[in-house]
Amino acid sequence: MVENFVLKFKVVLLGSSAVGKSSLVLRLCDNKFSETKESTIGAAFQNCSLDVGDTKVKLQIWDTAGQERYNSLTSMYYRGAKGAIIVFDCSNNDSFISAQNWVDEIRSKSSSNVKIIFVVNKTDLPQFKVDREEIEKFVNKNNLIFIETSAKTGLGVLELFSDLAIEMSEEY
Numbered sequence: 001m002v003e004n005f006v007l008k009f010k011v012v013l014l015g016s017s018a019v020g021k022s023s024l025v026l027r028l029c030d031n032k033f034s035e036t037k038e039s040t041i042g043a044a045f046q047n048c049s050l051d052v053g054d055t056k057v058k059l060q061i062w063d064t065a066g067q068e069r070y071n072s073l074t075s076m077y078y079r080g081a082k083g084a085i086i087v088f089d090c091s092n093n094d095s096f097i098s099a100q101n102w103v104d105e106i107r108s109k110s111s112s113n114v115k116i117i118f119v120v121n122k123t124d125l126p127q128f129k130v131d132r133e134e135i136e137k138f139v140n141k142n143n144l145i146f147i148e149t150s151a152k153t154g155l156g157v158l159e160l161f162s163d164l165a166i167e168m169s170e171e172y
């Protein structure tokens with residue numbers, strides 16, 4: 001049997017604290033959800049494989065381990081990243097407001113062809129507090145791909161990582 005072609009990409013997660021970054025990774029890699037905040041300190045990145053057509057794509061997914069709180073993500077965090085997922089929480093408008101900083105940060109600190117997906121997480125919650133028109137303006141202004149997810153129910157999570165994998169694969 002011929003081995004499928006394998007591509008490997010580094011992906012970084014960005015966004016305010018508690019928007020669900022670790023939960024999205026937990027849902028993708030282990031198909032689990034936890035209501036309680038578990039510390040991600042110690043695990044810099046996690047590997048997870050996806051099939052995109054006939055190609056196996058290995059994602060090395062970097063999570064912030066809480067350092068986003070102190071604005072202290074190091075250059076090592078961004079180095080070599082081919083994809084970025086910027087997350088905000090639909091029930092927290094401040095997390096949406098902060099998103100512009102994350103877009104500027106990734107665009108200034110990584111290669112110019114980094115693929116970015118903009119994610120609204122926690123869409124299972126009844127309180128969607130962010131103005132949808134504002135989201136649309138933001139997405140158009142920054143030329144981003146936008147996806148709605150819930151790490152809790154799993155909605156959109158595989159689609160999110162698959163779409164990013166497809167975007168990154170197009171360069172190869």
Ligand code: GDP
Nearest residue numbers: 017018019020021022023034035122150151152
């Ligand atoms: P991080 O700091 O951005 O990595 O956020 P976490 O993944 O630690 O999540 C913060 C909190 O939000 C935890 O209590 C999670 O259980 C909760 N959470 C994460 N994703 C979702 C979601 O999609 N829906 C709901 N209802 N809660 C979520």
